[in-house]
Amino acid sequence: MVYPPAALASALQFSQSESDSNAENPLGASQLIASTKRVIRPNGRHDGEKLLIQFLERYLQITFQGCQPGYGRCDDLILFAGGRDSQGRASTLAVPGSILLLPHQQAKDICQQKIEASERAFSRNGHH
Numbered sequence: 001m002v003y004p005p006a007a008l009a010s011a012l013q014f015s016q017s018e019s020d021s022n023a024e025n026p027l028g029a030s031q032l033i034a035s036t037k038r039v040i041r042p043n044g045r046h047d048g049e050k051l052l053i054q055f056l057e058r059y060l061q062i063t064f065q066g067c068q069p070g071y072g073r074c075d076d077l078i079l080f081a082g083g084r085d086s087q088g089r090a091s092t093l094a095v096p097g098s099i100l101l102l103p104h105q106q107a108k109d110i111c112q113q114k115i116e117a118s119e120r121a122f123s124r125n126g127h128h
Helices: 005-011 029-035 047-060 097-101 104-124
Strands: 013-015 024-026 064-068 077-084 090-096
Touching (some): 047 064, 047 077, 047 104, 064 090, 077 104, 090 104
Antiparallel strands (some): 013 024, 064 077, 077 090
């Protein structure tokens, strides 16, 4: 089942410290992963982290590679695999975490357009 991003965002809110008056704020992409690390499994992955990665990959139709925090200056970034060179190495592409607030099809289209542009760039340069 695919959950709409608004439902995920509202379900994954947290209270800030007492000094911030306990205001509710949605998590950034890197904070989502950090906050979901609850139970350590033998393979080193946390259940919450695996669930979030699986959601991102299915929802955006990407191969997740990581998150890059914006440190409050800009959006956190979701990093994912793009085009591949002749040796099979993938380029890394990024979209802002706020992409999860867009309509599902629009968010998927943005990611797919980035992947296709990356693949074209590799093909043009003789890397593919």
